[in-house]
Amino acid sequence: MNVVFNFNDDLTSHKPLEYSYICSIIMEQKFYKYQGTGNDFVMIDNRLQTFDKNNTKLIASLCDRRFGIGGDGLILLENHNSLDFKMVYYNADGNESTMCGNGGRCLVAFAKHLEIIKNKATFEAVDGLHNATIKDDIVSLQMQDVDTVNTYKTHVFLNTGSPHHVQFEDDIANFDIRTKGAKIRYGAPYHTEGTNVNFVKKLSDNAFRVRTYERGVEGETLSCGTGVTAVAIAMHVLNETSNTTVDLKVEGGTLQVSFNVEDGIYKNVWLIGPAKFVFEGTI
Numbered sequence: 001m002n003v004v005f006n007f008n009d010d011l012t013s014h015k016p017l018e019y020s021y022i023c024s025i026i027m028e029q030k031f032y033k034y035q036g037t038g039n040d041f042v043m044i045d046n047r048l049q050t051f052d053k054n055n056t057k058l059i060a061s062l063c064d065r066r067f068g069i070g071g072d073g074l075i076l077l078e079n080h081n082s083l084d085f086k087m088v089y090y091n092a093d094g095n096e097s098t099m100c101g102n103g104g105r106c107l108v109a110f111a112k113h114l115e116i117i118k119n120k121a122t123f124e125a126v127d128g129l130h131n132a133t134i135k136d137d138i139v140s141l142q143m144q145d146v147d148t149v150n151t152y153k154t155h156v157f158l159n160t161g162s163p164h165h166v167q168f169e170d171d172i173a174n175f176d177i178r179t180k181g182a183k184i185r186y187g188a189p190y191h192t193e194g195t196n197v198n199f200v201k202k203l204s205d206n207a208f209r210v211r212t213y214e215r216g217v218e219g220e221t222l223s224c225g226t227g228v229t230a231v232a233i234a235m236h237v238l239n240e241t242s243n244t245t246v247d248l249k250v251e252g253g254t255l256q257v258s259f260n261v262e263d264g265i266y267k268n269v270w271l272i273g274p275a276k277f278v279f280e281g282t283i
């Protein structure tokens, strides 16, 4: 028998939660595993605020690929008083971090699974408000405008919701990304706060191969959403492409980034690609 609770708006701003579902959250923490071009996440419905969100050790253990569920990060879906939901993102090291583009795309797919949204969403993340659409398993996520792109002799640095160092790598298939990526991530001028590090090889006028060393994972991820967004914009700034829709071939598949440029500001920036459910369970 399903008893339906009707909480006031601050708990279920959309569909009343069924009693059996509430128990499954309170008695045993349900989780859902999603991945976007191989960037994978532990997703938790935290609308009832039952998750121990300040427990760094717990979050790191859930992301551990041997002793836990495994993931590049953990994402909480929470209620928002006026938008569809709120996103809280943690890197695999258990620390809350900056914006995750692939995680945002996976969260939209998760929100649809929970019937919080149908085919579009507006949600709040650490870097502000995001619009998104979902059709089948393709999620398009609007990223923040980018008005500052720092170009240097050896690289480009910009922030697309997370900080990104972008540089070319000729031997992109075989180079030692962990060593080279860590050296940049921990070196000057980034040091402890660090940065994500993206290595790029041009494939054509509107396609680039990208491999990313991710801060907070402290290793290569198969894809980085804010990273490929940074690469697409950096390639346009360097005149490596004149296109405003760019394909990014990552280790876990292909992502697309589109944008407009108005007075040197990158606007209407969209990150587009698959976001898929993998499995669910209880902790």
Ligand SMILES: N[C@H](CCC[C@H](N)C(=O)O)C(=O)O
Pocket (backbone or CB within 6 Å): 039, 072, 091, 097, 098, 099, 100, 101, 102, 103, 162, 163, 196, 214, 215, 216, 217, 223, 224, 225, 226, 227
């Ligand atoms: N590790 C990143 C956040 C996740 C970025 C990545 N997973 C994405 O898809 O944007 C950082 O701490 O800056």
